[in-house]
Amino acid sequence: MSATLFTGIGELATCEPTLGDESALGLLHDAAFIAEDGRIAWVGRASDAPAADERVELGGRAVVPGFVDSHTHLVFAGERSAEFGARMAGEPYTGGGIMTTVAATRAASTDELRATASRLLAEMHASGTTTVEIKSGYGLDVATERRILEVASEFSSETTFLGAHVVPAEYMDDREAYLKLVTGEMLAECAPFARWIDVFCEDGAFDELESIRVIAAGVAAGLLPRVHGNQLGYGPGAQLAVEFDAASVDHCSYLSEEDLDALSLGDTVVTLLPAAEFSTRSRYADARALLDAGITVALATDCNPGSAFVTSMPFVVALAVREYRMTPAEALVAATRGGAAALRRTDIGRLAPGCSADFAALDAPSHVHLAYRPGSPVVSQTWREGIRVIVARPE
Numbered sequence: 603m604s605a606t607l608f609t610g611i612g613e614l615a616t617c618e619p620t621l622g623d624e625s626a627l628g629l630l631h632d633a634a635f636i637a638e639d640g641r642i643a644w645v646g647r648a649s650d651a652p653a654a655d656e657r658v659e660l661g662g663r664a665v666v667p668g669f670v671d672s673h674t675h676l677v678f679a680g681e682r683s684a685e686f687g688a689r690m691a692g693e694p695y696t697g698g699g700i701m702t703t704v705a706a707t708r709a710a711s712t713d714e715l716r717a718t719a720s721r722l723l724a725e726m727h728a729s730g731t732t733t734v735e736i737k738s739g740y741g742l743d744v745a746t747e748r749r750i751l752e753v754a755s756e757f758s759s760e761t762t763f764l765g766a767h768v769v770p771a772e773y774m775d776d777r778e779a780y781l782k783l784v785t786g787e788m789l790a791e792c793a794p795f796a797r798w799i800d801v802f803c804e805d806g807a808f809d810e811l812e813s814i815r816v817i818a819a820g821v822a823a824g825l826l827p828r829v830h831g832n833q834l835g836y837g838p839g840a841q842l843a844v845e846f847d848a849a850s851v852d853h854c855s856y857l858s859e860e861d862l863d864a865l866s867l868g869d870t871v872v873t874l875l876p877a878a879e880f881s882t883r884s885r886y887a888d889a890r891a892l893l894d895a896g897i898t899v900a901l902a903t904d905c906n907p908g909s910a911f912v913t914s915m916p917f918v919v920a921l922a923v924r925e926y927r928m929t930p931a932e933a934l935v936a937a938t939r940g941g942a943a944a945l946r947r948t949d950i951g952r953l954a955p956g957c958s959a960d961f962a963a964l965d966a967p968s969h970v971h972l973a974y975r976p977g978s979p980v981v982s983q984t985w986r987e988g989i990r991v992i993v994a995r996p997e
């Protein structure tokens with residue numbers, strides 16, 4: 603059993619309010635911590651640090667918990683830059699382009715899917731992400747959905763079955779047949795590779811009753827619920843998520859007073875995806891209303907080839923500060939501890955004794971640089987379970 607002392611930390615944001623200055627960030631200066639067997643064993647001032655077997659000097663850098671990217675669609679094929687270009691030329695986002703990615707994904711080999719996911723994951727690691735949730739949803743047939751989740755589970759234990767992303771083109775005239783498939787055979791084939799069940803509850807995707815059927819079937823198969831909702835307009839997604847005690851309802855660009863009331867009474871986290879709003883040039887969610895109501899907020903990339911081809915959590919933090927008017931501290935907590943809450947995890951997203959030693963060291967004196975230097979490579983080192991992640995970009 604070997605213990606490593608990480609020291610020379612100019613500013614340590616533990617994201618644990620019982621530590622340091624007892625703010626939401628739990629800030630310590632001139633700090634150190636010890637990692638033992640991949641877990642944090644001690645946190646405190648560098649001058650108080652106990653002896654350890656090894657020592658890593660961080661040269662005054664700021665250290666933050668590794669980002670928890672709790673919403674991605676990482677396994678797919680192809681790209682949709684033409685659609686993005688058209689949208690930037692004035693065409694609205696409708697979600698209809700999903701079928702373009704479905705066609706490319708069905709045609710791709712498993713090795714191709716694995717290679718693309720691996721390349722994007724390398725980008726994520728380089729920008730400080732240490733946990734990533736990965737959804738299916740670009741197969742929409744039994745074999746491809748299963749293949750996507752097999753690949754996803756090679757990279758993460760946080761995998762989500764999203765067969766109910768949209769009704770695929772070949773079922774347009776028989777939605778009921780697709781619902782039977784997605785709650786029947788497809789679910790049975792995919793559940794062994796998934797922890798979560800998700801549904802895109804939105805006009806143009808699945809309505810309230812259909813969404814209830816999808817979630818209920820997933821729960822009956824042993825999966826835990828999460829929901830895509832209230833992205834393109836007001837709708838039942840948020841309240842449905844609370845009724846099912848879903849871990850998270852994601853997007854939430856359009857929330858009514860009733861939605862806010864329901865969310866403030868439940869344990870469902872609201873996961874905001876400002877990169878999707880940025881890349882589709884659509885309305886930003888009202889993060890201040892959520893925070894002011896005491897609702898737990900998470901930030902995630904929504905990495906996907908259609909509405910947010912983004913892997914960088916620092917970029918998402920910068921957007922949240924600029925466009926949601928979150929403080930840099932609120933945005934950092936949402937990108938770490940909030941993401942962990944959206945995955946019902948307490949062992950990640952914080953740098954406190956007992957937690958996984960997952961962290962990013964910044965080439966900066968303060969976490970504020972994540973938002974202050976948007977688009978700049980502020981993350982200099984990423985560590986997972988006390989081991990440095992060496993990012994080798996695949997050919």
Ligand SMILES: [Zn+2]
Nearest residue numbers: 673675830904
């Ligand atoms: Zn999504």
